[in-house]
Amino acid sequence: xxxxxxxxxGTHASLYGGGLRSWLTTVxxxxxxxxxxxxALLYFVLGGVExxxxxxxxxxxxxxxxxxxxxxxxxxxHGTTMVFLVLMPLSAALFNYMIPLMIGARxxxxxxxxxxxxxxxxFGSVLLNLSFFVGSPPDAGWFGYANLTSxxxxxxxxxxxxLLSVQIMGIASIASAxxxxxxxLNMRAPGMSLMRMPLFVWMALVVQVLMLLAFxxxxxxxxxxxxxxxxxxxFYIPSAGGTPILWQHLFWIFGHPEVYILILPxxxxxxxxxxxxxxxxxxxxxxxxxxxILIGFLGFGVWSHHMFTxxxxxxxxxxxxLATMLIAIPTGVKIFNWIATLWGGHxxxxxxxxxxxxxxxxxxxxxxxxxxxxxPPVDIQQHDSYFVxxxxxxxxxxxxxxxxxxxxxxxxxxxxxRMIGEGLGKLHFWLMLxxxxxxxxxxHFLGLDGMPRRIYTYAADLGWERWNLIATVGAFVIAVSVxxxxxxxxxxxxxxxxxxxxxxxxxxxxxxxxxxxxxYNFAVVPEVNSARPFWLHKYGPTRDISTHTRAxxxxxxxxxxxxxxxxxxxxxxxxxxxxxxxxxxxxxxxxLWMVLIGAxxxxxxxxxxxxxxxxxxxxxxxxxxxxx
Amino acid sequence: xxxxxRLQTPKVVSRERSTLQSALLAVLLLPIAGCAAVQPPDWQTxxxxxxxxxxxxxxxxxxxxWTAGIFVxxxxxxxxxxxxxxxxxxxxxxxxxxxxxxxxxxxxTLLPAAILFFIAIPTVRTIFQLQGxxxxxxxxxxxxxxxxxxxxxxxxxxxxxxxxxxxxPVGRTASLTLTSADVIHSFWVPQIGGKRDLNPGSENKLWxxxxxxxxxxxxxxxxxxxxxANMRMRVFVDDSATFAEWSAAMREPxxxxxxxxxxxxxxxxxxxxxxxxTPAQGRIGPDLSTVGRRTTLASSMIPNTPxxxxxWLRSPDSVKPGALMPDLNLDExxxxxxVAFLEGLR
Numbered sequence: 016x017x018x019x020x021x022x023x024x025g026t027h028a029s030l031y032g033g034g035l036r037s038w039l040t041t042v043x044x045x046x047x048x049x050x051x052x053x054x055a056l057l058y059f060v061l062g063g064v065e066x067x068x069x070x071x072x073x074x075x076x077x078x079x080x081x082x083x084x085x086x087x088x089x090x091x092x093h094g095t096t097m098v099f100l101v102l103m104p105l106s107a108a109l110f111n112y113m114i115p116l117m118i119g120a121r122x123x124x125x126x127x128x129x130x131x132x133x134x135x136x137x138f139g140s141v142l143l144n145l146s147f148f149v150g151s152p153p154d155a156g157w158f159g160y161a162n163l164t165s166x167x168x169x170x171x172x173x174x175x176x177x178l179l180s181v182q183i184m185g186i187a188s189i190a191s192a193x194x195x196x197x198x199x200l201n202m203r204a205p206g207m208s209l210m211r212m213p214l215f216v217w218m219a220l221v222v223q224v225l226m227l228l229a230f231x232x233x234x235x236x237x238x239x240x241x242x243x244x245x246x247x248x249x250f251y252i253p254s255a256g257g258t259p260i261l262w263q264h265l266f267w268i269f270g271h272p273e274v275y276i277l278i279l280p281x282x283x284x285x286x287x288x289x290x291x292x293x294x295x296x297x298x299x300x301x302x303x304x305x306x307x308i309l310i311g312f313l314g315f316g317v318w319s320h321h322m323f324t325x326x327x328x329x330x331x332x333x334x335x336x337l338a339t340m341l342i343a344i345p346t347g348v349k350i351f352n353w354i355a356t357l358w359g360g361h362x363x364x365x366x367x368x369x370x371x372x373x374x375x376x377x378x379x380x381x382x383x384x385x386x387x388x389x390x391p392p393v394d395i396q397q398h399d400s401y402f403v404x405x406x407x408x409x410x411x412x413x414x415x416x417x418x419x420x421x422x423x424x425x426x427x428x429x430x431x432x433r434m435i436g437e438g439l440g441k442l443h444f445w446l447m448l449x450x451x452x453x454x455x456x457x458x459h460f461l462g463l464d465g466m467p468r469r470i471y472t473y474a475a476d477l478g479w480e481r482w483n484l485i486a487t488v489g490a491f492v493i494a495v496s497v498x499x500x501x502x503x504x505x506x507x508x509x510x511x512x513x514x515x516x517x518x519x520x521x522x523x524x525x526x527x528x529x530x531x532x533x534x535y536n537f538a539v540v541p542e543v544n545s546a547r548p549f550w551l552h553k554y555g556p557t558r559d560i561s562t563h564t565r566a567x568x569x570x571x572x573x574x575x576x577x578x579x580x581x582x583x584x585x586x587x588x589x590x591x592x593x594x595x596x597x598x599x600x601x602x603x604x605x606x607l608w609m610v611l612i613g614a615x616x617x618x619x620x621x622x623x624x625x626x627x628x629x630x631x632x633x634x635x636x637x638x639x640x641x642x643x
Numbered sequence: 644x645x646x647x648x649r650l651q652t653p654k655v656v657s658r659e660r661s662t663l664q665s666a667l668l669a670v671l672l673l674p675i676a677g678c679a680a681v682q683p684p685d686w687q688t689x690x691x692x693x694x695x696x697x698x699x700x701x702x703x704x705x706x707x708x709w710t711a712g713i714f715v716x717x718x719x720x721x722x723x724x725x726x727x728x729x730x731x732x733x734x735x736x737x738x739x740x741x742x743x744x745x746x747x748x749x750x751x752t753l754l755p756a757a758i759l760f761f762i763a764i765p766t767v768r769t770i771f772q773l774q775g776x777x778x779x780x781x782x783x784x785x786x787x788x789x790x791x792x793x794x795x796x797x798x799x800x801x802x803x804x805x806x807x808x809x810x811x812p813v814g815r816t817a818s819l820t821l822t823s824a825d826v827i828h829s830f831w832v833p834q835i836g837g838k839r840d841l842n843p844g845s846e847n848k849l850w851x852x853x854x855x856x857x858x859x860x861x862x863x864x865x866x867x868x869x870x871x872a873n874m875r876m877r878v879f880v881d882d883s884a885t886f887a888e889w890s891a892a893m894r895e896p897x898x899x900x901x902x903x904x905x906x907x908x909x910x911x912x913x914x915x916x917x918x919x920x921t922p923a924q925g926r927i928g929p930d931l932s933t934v935g936r937r938t939t940l941a942s943s944m945i946p947n948t949p950x951x952x953x954x955w956l957r958s959p960d961s962v963k964p965g966a967l968m969p970d971l972n973l974d975e976x977x978x979x980x981x982v983a984f985l986e987g988l989r
Contacts, residue, residue, distance in 0.1 A: 083869045083964040156866045162843065163826045163868060168791075253844025259827060260842060293728065299743035302752075324829055324838040324864075326821075326847035329774040333767050340759045347755040348748065354720050355747070361730035361738045372725060379717055383710040386759075390766040392702045392773060395837025396688045399829060399864040465687035465833030467864045470872030474944075477860065554737055 030531050040585035042126035043534060047133050048112030049430065052423075054137055055105040061144070062096035063497060065089045067490055070454075074487035076475040086471035087154035088173070092143075094157025095177065098277065099184050100140045102411065105419050106280035107136075110195055110219050112430055116525035116532060117213045119204025119541040121582070124197040127589045127624060132191035134593035139183030142601050146176035153177035156469060158270060159240075161251030161262035166244050172604060175244060179600040182237045185230045186596065192226035195219060204524070206543035210304070213523050213546070214297060217304050218283030221311040225272045225279075228315065233269035236262055245603065260325060267318035275314045277411060278378075279307060281418025282349060285371045288425050289353055291521040292368040293360025296547060299352045306345030313342045323391040324398050332391045339389035346382055350375060365519070366440030370421030373448055377413025381406055384459070399469075402462025408455040417447070420500070428514035431507065432531040439503035446496035453489025457482035516571065522550035527571045535637050538576040541569045576638035584634040588624035595620055687833035692859065692880065695836035695851035698772060702765050709758060773837075777850035779816035785809070786820045789828030789841035791867060791967060792874035793929055793942040803893045804917075806929030807942045810879045812886035813856050821847040826868065832861030832878050840865060853880040862943075869965030875943035896920070896932045896988065903984025910971055910981065918988065928968060935989040941966070952982045 030045060041047065068089050072080040081089065111129065115122055123129050146152040153173035155163045164174045199220045203212065212220075239250035240262070249255035251262050290297045297303060319327060319335040353375050362368065384406040388394045397403055420443075427435045461482050466473065473479050517526040524541055525532075527549050544566040545551050551568025598613025691697045728738075787809075788795040797804050811817045821830055823841040830849065831838040839849040863874035881889060896919055899907075904921060907913065912931075913923035919932040937947050941963050945951045951962075956978050959966040973981070 083872065087866070087869065087871075160827055160866065163866065168826050168868060253842075258844065260845075293738070294730075295738055296740055296742050298741065299745075299748045302743070302748045324840050326840055326842065326845075329771050332770050332774070336766055336770065337763060340763055343759060344752060344755050348752055350717060351751040352743075352748070354717070354724050355744075357721070357724040357728060359738055359741060360728050361736060362725060362728050363730050372721070376718060376721060379714060379721075383714055386710055386762065387703070387706050390702055390706055390762060392699045392766060392769040392837065393706055395839070396699055396703070396833070398838055399831075400688075460684070460686065463684070463686040463688050465831075465860065467831065467862060469866045470862075472872050474875075 030534055037585065039590055040130075040587045042122075042130050042583050042585060042589070044111050044115050044123045044126065044129060045430075045532065045534075045536075047129050048108045048110075050133055051104045051111055051136075052108030052430075054140070055101050055108060058096055058100040058104070058140065060497070062093050062101055063494060065093040065096065067494060069093060070487040070490040072471060073473075073483050075484065076473050076477075076480050078472065081471070083471045084154060087156075087469070088152040090469055091153045091156050091159075091173075091177070092147075095143065095153070095181065097411070098157060098273070099181060100143070102277045102415050102419070103184075103188065104136060104140075106222070106277070106415075107132075107191060109215075109280065109284070109419070109422050109426065110191075110222075113426060113525060114195060114198060114216055114219055115202070116429070116528065116536060117216050117523055118199065118202060118207060119524050119537060119543060120198065120202040121536045121580070123194055124202055125194045126583050127586050127629075128190055128194050130586070131589035131593050132187045132194065134590040135187035135190070135596055136184050138593055138597035139180045139187060139600070142183065142597060143176060143180035145601075146173055151176070158266050159262075160266075161240065161243075161259040162253060162257075164240060164244075164262075165252055167252075174240075175604055178237050178240050178244075179603055182234065182241075183597055183600045185234055185237075187593075188226050189230050192223040192230075196223040196227065199223070204537075204541045204543045210301065211543060211546045211548075213283075214286035214300065214303055214307075215280075215283035218279040218286070218307050221307050222276050222279050225276050225311050225314065229269045229272035229276065232265050236265035236269070239265075241603075260322075263322050263325060264318065267321045268315070270321065271318045272311070272314045274410070275311055277415050278418075279311065281374060281415045281422075282307060284418045284422035284425070285353060285374050287521075287523070288367045288371040288421050289356045291425075291519050292365060292371075293357050293362045294520070295356060295360040296522075296550075297352070298355035298358075299348075300546060302348055303352055306348040309345040310342060313338065313345075317342065320389060320391075320394070323394045336389055336391050340386065343382070343386050343389070350379060350382070363519075365424075366435070366437055366444060367421050367425035367519075369441060369444040370417050370424060373444060374414055374417035374421060377409055377417060377448075377451065381409030381413055384409065397462055399467055400462035401458040401466045401468055404468050405455050405458035405462060408451075408458070412451055412455065417451075420447075425519070426525075427507070428518045429525055429530050429532070432514050432529075433507045433510055434512060434514045434518065435507040436503050439499055439506070443496050443499045443503060446492055446499060450489045450492030450494075450496055453492060454486045455489070457485050457489075461486075517549070520553070522547035524548060524569065527569060529572075529574075533637070534635060535576060535580040535582055538573045538580075538638070539578075541572070543569055545569075578638055580637040581630055582635040582637075583629045584631045586624065586627060588620050588627060592617055592620035592624060687860070690834055691836065692855040692857060693835045693851040693853045694778070695773065695849075696834060697854075698769050699836055702769050705765055706762060709762060713758070774848075777816045777818050777852075779852065782816035782818035782850060783811060784818050784820070785811075786822070787830055787841065789821075789823040789825070789830075789863065789867070789874075791825050792863070792870040792963065792965070794874070794876045795824075795929065798890070801890050801894065803890060804930040805893065805933065805937075807875075807939065808877050808879060808937050809861075810881055810886060810889050811853055812883050813853050813880050814883070816850055816852040819849040821849060827865050828863045828867050828874065829865035830861070831864040832859050832876070834859045835861070835878060838864045856880050856882050870963050873942060873944050873963045877939060877943050892936065892989070893933055900984055900987055903980060903987065906977060906980045907984060910973060910977060912981075915968070931985065931988060933988055935986045947986075949982050949986055952985060953978050956981055 068081060072078050072086055149172060151171045151173045153176060155169060155174060159177065163169060199216055242248040243250050243252060249257040251257050251259045253259060286297055286303060317335055317339045319331060320339045323332055388397060388406065424435060424440055461479055464479060466479050514530040516529050528536060545568060548569035551566050552570050556567050595613050595617030598616060599610050602609030602613045691700045784800055786797040786799060794807050796809050821839055821841045823843040825843060828841040829838045830841060835851055839847050857880055859878040861876045861878055863871055867874065899918055899921055907923060913925050915925040915928035916931045917924045917926060939945060940947045940951055940955055944963060955962050956973055958970050959968040960970060
């Protein structure tokens, strides 16, 4: 046992070494975070290629790059991929890697459940993309309105792949939401009260609660759809007395909180980066926390603003319109507080700051067009037009993608132990900023000029080709910027220069440990007495808003643990259980026998998992061998 | 402003800063430049031709100026903060550690709330206006039925059934009852006004009073399957005389040529299509009683000429992908007969 304990802490070899088997059975939140991140970035490329195909087809009127059906499949897969396979797992990557480090914990509350979440997500995402190989990807849009998804109007397997895979990934999300809610509430370092918790962790907590409450309605919606398609029920079939509008309600009761599930992590990242690079505390942290909570809470009461053209009546439209407008208030508070954080600071223009500021600047545009959509009379013109496509991309690309890239650049040294090139990083930023505005800003004009979304072709006499061509050029600029990012990433990983533990002179706990972190994260459990523990240690005690006293801060971690640290053993049961679960879902497309095999594998693996001790002989231990 | 910045932080690297400055300004000005390039925008939704469209336009105008104003102010504040507080100092120097300023934060919580108040008032007023009773007590009633992928228009009072080309008289309120025969569609004629969905199994209402004579483009706005993009329509706002003439002609279609009628029946067209006053009473496809009067074919995809009609009959799917009309493998003689017959249905 003690042989294993002698591996040097905080090196690539100790954290990321080991063969394939060690990655398949890992329960380390850092490795799982990397797995989420790598998968999400690969899917980002795939979803991006789908977007380029869409843009090529629309670059000119009556183009024939792809046919009508292929086009419908492309935008459906692009939307589903970007929402469920890119933005959510990329947020999950940062949650996984950073939350335990930021709250001073050695892992998440349920390490094996964490592994199960990742593998379930991965198998679900693979199932979705398997639809390409059987020639039948889904084609009803990422929110798949009933009754276009019924067997009658969509007899192929595409919708089945879509609903089963998103359902499977939903299980991964719920499991991970339980895990991180417990982790954040129960595993914070001594002294880290909720109001001393970093903003990123706060936003993550709000996101976990949103996932816990938002995924059940979509699960119900999918179960109804599954029954309609497989067992001939009529939940959404109007000719048999069902109502397709039920789907819209259930979907958007999930779908609107989902928007905040996608954007709040980015808010959290920006709220970490702006203080670090302006060398000031976050302005009005309590306002920021409560406005984040309020955004999440109000997010459950606004779903019908996606349905102003459905015909719900004037009273419902008014109620949902006013509720939606209310969200602008806490969102505005966030923007103003971010600007106030920069105000009076000493701003250091590093790549993470570029992306964080870009996120704020672009999200403002998406937020303001969102206010327009909150007004039903205006929305019924813009709904389902390219104006909405512009709006949602300013939120998801300008907001979420820029915010998450800010996080990737910010925590890259911590995660990889290598610095990443500033020059290429800034090139990436400028190209992405220009490409993003070239692509999406003209879509506002197209929407106002009457171009509906999800059309594979348009007549030449409508005057839409100019802005469409510009948008297509912009999409390729974005593609080049992503290429620059990958070049930068590879160059960084191949470089030999190690990153310092605290390259940005930051304030939070993750910078008190080496880069990359040791497997056990913290050699000693840190004591926290401030919202900016490391900053106060470095710059001397100052009056801190979270303590109202002169706190001393938390010092950097010692190189080696003074007392023995035990970590959970790797386990194969989570990945095998996830495989069983995916067989249950995917088996529905093959035959009952496969469902039953999957169920048997799932039950067996969960049983073995439940009876397997967390720490078994040979489990990783560190520090002095004494005390055995 | 630039002068004061230099005074404050004399040591900054000016080259890097000026690129940053100009790039940020470019980003800020891009939308404005974009707007200027197409000034004045002749975009469809901004050229309303009905009371419905004008009511929407008024609220949009309010919102546009509020949001444009907020956009400029907030982006300029952000830009100013970035340029003004760009660090030229050493790493170790620390600015004043300001944690917040409650009065200011309450202020910028209340300010958006106040602005929203001004947005909410016209919004709510217009919601109830648009969804209330039509202003005209005797509107022209029209039933719109969405089909994959074409529009059926019925005028119950006039006894007219037609497809894809909606005729309405200027100045008289049209009251639409919207429903669908299959999946959800959405009725959208951008210059007339906003969308309203056509839901299968239930009915929606939409009214508007066209104010300008003309022909307006419309199309389905809710994804409804393969040829969603091709589900287009034309709205003819006619002066009262032209409309009266049109509706009289529609009610008294010419008697179909009997030889052509035979070709129509033998080819199986009557299984889906109706021609008034004949045994052809199919209700699956568009009513063809006056198809020769339409200016376009295939849900307004192509102009109505003998050549395009022939192309459509030869292979509907290659004109409109996924079209539910089957390829009947008609020989060229039959196609020519049918084209002559159909173009004569006026």
